Amino acid sequence: MNVLIVDKCKFARSITRAKFSEVFKGLDVVFENAENSKSAISSLDNTQTIGCSRINLLIIDLSIMLDDKFTLINYMVGVKDYFKPVIIIGLADNCLFEFVSNNALELNLNLADIIKTPLKHADIYNIVTNKKCKLSSNKPSDNIGFIFGATCIKEDFNKKNLCLYYQPKVDIKTKKVVGFEVLSRIKTNNNTIYPDEFIPLLEKEKQSYKLTKFVFKKALNHWESIPSLKDYNLSINISADDLRREGFVEEIINHYGKHRDIDMTFELTEYAPIENEFLTFESINKIIASGIRFSLDDFGKSYSNLKRLDSIPFDEIKIDKAFVFDIDVNRQHQAIVEAIIELGSKLNIKVTAEGVETHLVLDMLYKMNCQYVQGYYYSRPLSASELLPWIENYNKKFQ
Ligand code: C2E
Ligand code: CA
Ligand code: CA
Numbered sequence: 001m002n003v004l005i006v007d008k009c010k011f012a013r014s015i016t017r018a019k020f021s022e023v024f025k026g027l028d029v030v031f032e033n034a035e036n037s038k039s040a041i042s043s044l045d046n047t048q049t050i051g052c053s054r055i056n057l058l059i060i061d062l063s064i065m066l067d068d069k070f071t072l073i074n075y076m077v078g079v080k081d082y083f084k085p086v087i088i089i090g091l092a093d094n095c096l097f098e099f100v101s102n103n104a105l106e107l108n109l110n111l112a113d114i115i116k117t118p119l120k121h122a123d124i125y126n127i128v129t130n131k132k133c134k135l136s137s138n139k140p141s142d143n144i145g146f147i148f149g150a151t152c153i154k155e156d157f158n159k160k161n162l163c164l165y166y167q168p169k170v171d172i173k174t175k176k177v178v179g180f181e182v183l184s185r186i187k188t189n190n191n192t193i194y195p196d197e198f199i200p201l202l203e204k205e206k207q208s209y210k211l212t213k214f215v216f217k218k219a220l221n222h223w224e225s226i227p228s229l230k231d232y233n234l235s236i237n238i239s240a241d242d243l244r245r246e247g248f249v250e251e252i253i254n255h256y257g258k259h260r261d262i263d264m265t266f267e268l269t270e271y272a273p274i275e276n277e278f279l280t281f282e283s284i285n286k287i288i289a290s291g292i293r294f295s296l297d298d299f300g301k302s303y304s305n306l307k308r309l310d311s312i313p314f315d316e317i318k319i320d321k322a323f324v325f326d327i328d329v330n331r332q333h334q335a336i337v338e339a340i341i342e343l344g345s346k347l348n349i350k351v352t353a354e355g356v357e358t359h360l361v362l363d364m365l366y367k368m369n370c371q372y373v374q375g376y377y378y379s380r381p382l383s384a385s386e387l388l389p390w391i392e393n394y395n396k397k398f399q
Contacts, residue, residue, distance in 0.1 A: 004032045006040040006072065007061035012117075016059060016089065019119040023128055037064060037071040044081070055084065062090025062100065062114075070103070077107050087127060088114040162211070163187050164219055165381035168394070169235070169352060169374045172366050175398045177391060179233025181267065181374065182219045183381045184211065209242040216252065220259045222384060229387070233263040235295065240270040243283040253290040260291055267297040267318060268308075277311070284312050295352075299340055309347070317344050321355020321375070328360045341368050 003020065007013045017031045032055070034040035044055060065073060065088065076084070086109055088100060097114050104111040115123045166180040186193040202208040216236055223229045242248055256264065266287065284294055293315035296308060301320045309317070319340050327334040337353065344351035353365050356375030365373060382390050 001027065001056045002030045002032060003057045003059060004034060004040060004043055004055045005059045006034045006037070006064050007059075008035050008064060008067075009061075010035075012061065016119065019121065019124060020059070022121055023124045037068040037075070040064075040072050041075045044075070044079075058084055058086045060086060060088050062088055062092055062096075065100065073104065073107065073109065076109060082108050083110055085110050085112040087112050089117055089119060090114075091117050161187050162214060162218075163383065164215060164222070165383055166387055167374060167381040168379050168390070169233070169372050170378055172362070172370055172373050177232060177394060178372060179235055179263070179265070180387070181235040181381075182215055182237070184215055203239065203241065206241065208239050209245040209248050212236070212238050212242045213248070213251065217255060220255070220262060220264075223262050224259060226388065228391075230262055233265055235265040235267050237297065238266040238268055240268060240275075240280050243280050243287075244276060249283045249286050252287060252292075256290055256292060263293075264291075265293040265295050265315065267295045268312075269297040270302070281311055288313060300336055309349075314349055316350040316352055316372075319351065319353045319370075324353045324355040324361065324365075324375070325357050326361075327364055328358070334364070337365070337370075338368050341365075341370050344371075345369065 001024075003024075005013050005016050005020075007016060013033050013035075020031070021029070032043060034043055040058075040060075060072060076082075076086075086104065088104070088111070092100075097116075101111060101114055113123075113127045115127070163185050165183045165185060167183060168177045169179045169181060170176065171178050184195055186198055199208065199211070202211055219234055219236060223234050268284075288294060294312060295316035295318055296312075296314045297318045298320040299317045300323050308314075317340060319337055323333045323336050323340075327337050341351050341353075350371050352372035352374060353370050354374045356362050356365065356373045356377045358377060362373060362377055378394070379390060
């Protein structure tokens with residue numbers, strides 16, 4: 001975890017660092033310094049990558065904010081950096097603290113807390129362990145607890161705190177459940193960490209292939225242990241990076257060799273241009289030859305999708321939920337979804353729309369000749385123990 005301390009006084013920075021180090025003891029934390037808003041912005045600017053910044057926590061001295069006329073905060077708002085937790089420290093009366101706090105919250109920043117100096121161990125501990133109530137919105141990712149979660153991901157991952165959830169996919173015409181997509185969560189004592197938080201970190205550390213292998217084996221075991229589940233396709237998310245890992249493809253093919261009667265799909269997601277395309281396409285073709293299908297996930301989100309459609313024999317296109325959930329009120333999204341369904345039909349590739357939340361949207365997709373749907377309208381992702389009761393209940397209700 002990288003922590004940026006913004007304070008003009010070198011001595012104060014070292015005190016802050018020492019106090020936070022006590023609380024982060026045993027964790028892999030790197031502290032960085034900035035003496036004013038400008039140098040803090042340049043640190044943040046250098047570290048922004050898609051969906052993930054190298055700096056995980058900002059600690060800002062109150063006087064910097066006031067002296068620099070909220071330059072740093074304005075920058076964060078400008079680049080829509082609403083998720084990075086911010087802790088403000090300083091010496092001021094309650095009125096000033098309230099003013100700053102209200103401003104930060106109005107700007108939608110993820111303000112974890114404001115702590116008065118001199119810093120007390122207990123105050124810092126309360127924030128980072130999330131014992132103090134959150135001041136931000138109620139989205140799980142806005143929660144300062146994720147600082148700990150992020151840092152402990154590798155540990156949790158090794159402890160097998162990773163839980164698999166399953167979201168059903170339904171044939172729009174027959175209303176039959178045709179399969180389930182596996183979605184991962186990390187469960188800590190009293191917290192759930194969602195993939196949007198831990199996958200960018202795993203990808204940054206080039207560790208996502210470990211997640212894929214773990215999910216793949218665990219889900220296949222689950223399918224194997226309950227014979228009735230074999231009636232359903234099992235879809236697992238994969239990133240193009242995993243496919244370039246030495247030995248990865250061979251391990252997947254070998255393992256799948258023991259479970260050939262399970263209908264399996266890999267959903268390929270990738271926003272960035274694929275590095276070493278030849279190697280990636282070769283890996284995909286080997287996996288397809290072993291009997292596993294490939295689906296092009298999040299279609300429409302990335303400009304490079306179309307090129308991939310031309311090079312890889314995909315079995316399915318999944319339209320991203322961002323285009324689907326509001327087609328009843330958004331004409332542009334309606335046109336995009338319609339065009340993707342038509343493209344799938346012309347290329348003879350199945351089309352699944354994800355993010356179906358209402359009957360109205362489902363009805364429109366039906367009229368557009370979309371084949372498969374997935375979304376909260378049918379079910380949220382289900383834990384392993386909820387799966388069979390849900391199927392039974394669904395079959396009673398919809399069939
Ligand atoms: P995705 O593959 O596009 O998965 C769909 C996401 O949309 C899931 O979020 C799901 O819970 C959510 N969703 C499903 N239906 C609806 C709906 O009707 N409305 C709304 N608002 N959301 C809906 P989740 O589980 O948080 O996963 C986020 C992303 O993380 C996934 O997006 C996928 O790209 C990635 N992911 C999840 N699990 C894994 C995994 O095991 N391995 C890899 N490599 N990626 C994963
Ligand atoms: Ca997916
Ligand atoms: Ca998606």
